[in-house]
Amino acid sequence: MSNLAHFFKENINKILLGIIALIVVLVVTVSIIAFSEKSLAHKYRKTDPQPETVGKIKLSDGSSQKQAAFTQLGQLRIPLELENADGSRSTLVVSPWFAYPEDDSAFFEEINAKSRKIKAIISDYFIHKSRDQLLSSGEPKIKEELLNYINTELILGRISAVYFNEYLFLD
16 A cells, blocks of 8 residues: 555544535635625615504604504515516515504595505506616615605695515516
């Protein structure tokens, strides 16, 4: 038997442990680098508050107003009409809800009566955009634009914020 074969036979356990240790160190290092990258943060959305947590919010005049959540719109599946940069088409799954003044029952009735129109506004907004356009716009801008579009349809009051329980792209 050659010296090299004899060396490997006697030290095979040490060699294998060394290889395993090297792989573990490599995986841990790559994981740390990947999670510490700030460029990855934009791919994940911040979770919106749950509808049950809506309470008092500050208005632009400094006063606060008790808010309620309108959650009857449910889940919308919207096929995005435009192609993404890679040529694929996506479907957006979104569950919108919004906050409105809690003590305004007439306004709640208006929102409830116009819920089909509000769903149409939301669908029309998303249907003419691609996943890439929506991701580059950013969720805060989308919510602000939807807030403005919905509020133009409402007569008896204004909703104060738009939120999403779900905001997923299906490819």
